[in-house]
Amino acid sequence: MTLAIEADGLTLRYGDTVAVDHLSLRLDGGKIYGLLGRNGSGKTSLLAAISAFRRATSGTVTVGGAVPFENAAITRQICFVRDRVDAQDQDRVRCVLQLARRLRPNWDQGYADRLIKRFDLQVNKRVGALSRGGKSALSVVLGLASRAPVTIFDEAYLGMDAPSRYAFYEELLDDYIANPRTVIVSTHLIEEVDKLFEEVMIIDRGRLVAHEETDTLRSRGVTVTGPSAAVDRFVAGHTLLGEQRLGGTKAATIYGELSDGDRAGARSAGLELGPMGLQELFVHLTKDREPAR
Numbered sequence: 001m002t003l004a005i006e007a008d009g010l011t012l013r014y015g016d017t018v019a020v021d022h023l024s025l026r027l028d029g030g031k032i033y034g035l036l037g038r039n040g041s042g043k044t045s046l047l048a049a050i051s052a053f054r055r056a057t058s059g060t061v062t063v064g065g066a067v068p069f070e071n072a073a074i075t076r077q078i079c080f081v082r083d084r085v086d087a088q089d090q091d092r093v094r095c096v097l098q099l100a101r102r103l104r105p106n107w108d109q110g111y112a113d114r115l116i117k118r119f120d121l122q123v124n125k126r127v128g129a130l131s132r133g134g135k136s137a138l139s140v141v142l143g144l145a146s147r148a149p150v151t152i153f154d155e156a157y158l159g160m161d162a163p164s165r166y167a168f169y170e171e172l173l174d175d176y177i178a179n180p181r182t183v184i185v186s187t188h189l190i191e192e193v194d195k196l197f198e199e200v201m202i203i204d205r206g207r208l209v210a211h212e213e214t215d216t217l218r219s220r221g222v223t224v225t226g227p228s229a230a231v232d233r234f235v236a237g238h239t240l241l242g243e244q245r246l247g248g249t250k251a252a253t254i255y256g257e258l259s260d261g262d263r264a265g266a267r268s269a270g271l272e273l274g275p276m277g278l279q280e281l282f283v284h285l286t287k288d289r290e291p292a293r
């Protein structure tokens, strides 16, 4: 089942703080979406509205054409996990998993058991006694094994160490291919996960500043590599997003598409052109402010 997600003028306020600001978007579903944003940009608030954890202050959000808030038929289809587990500290991990098994119509116990082993999840511990990585592992098992038509990982795996995070990316991709569904992953570890995303949304101060297919976003800029002096000559007059130097070689990232003439000029100057990293674009689109606290 593919459920489209639509927000129209969605606004979420906490007192005077506007966390999501008249945001409109449409996700057709059946893809892995990346949601990128700096700290405090409104990622969790947006995802909480989609998952019916929070009611919109104004505007609307729908999942499969229906408003999810207080709508059990829809919320059953949505699994929202974050790096802290929505359970009491004194609950045993195995009880949290048993509850998910009862509540989640698509729960796959065999898959859950395999994930428990792979992530070394200690099911007899109480949730409050798990390490940060252990809490993330529990979230990841809940998110993956639920096989919910809409599965949302809100920085759920950030407490894990690098090998466990890569294991999670592998599991997510393999299971998504075997059981297609809508997955949204919010993160700021962009370079680790950008290959997973078919579409990327970038949110800044509660507003959507980009939403495109990942390859289209990447084509908005170019990385130019070659001898430093030739790179400097080539990038002069372009919007420079960043540069790295190694000995006499330099790689510079510029924003904006290149003309055929520019490309031919680069080739004859012995320069290599490659796609831009999402990280650089993200920094460029969201840099003009102090970080939120």
Ligand SMILES: Nc1ncnc2c1ncn2[C@@H]1O[C@H](COP(=O)(O)OP(=O)(O)OP(=O)(O)O)[C@@H](O)[C@H]1O
Pocket: 014, 017, 018, 019, 037, 038, 039, 040, 041, 042, 043, 044, 045, 046, 292, 293
């Ligand atoms: N329960 C709350 N009460 C008051 N303000 C809140 C609450 N939750 C979030 N905010 C504020 O809303 C804004 C958006 O926060 P949100 O958690 O949605 O952003 P985020 O992008 O998920 O941030 P982070 O990456 O740091 O988790 C921030 O200014 C935050 O301080």
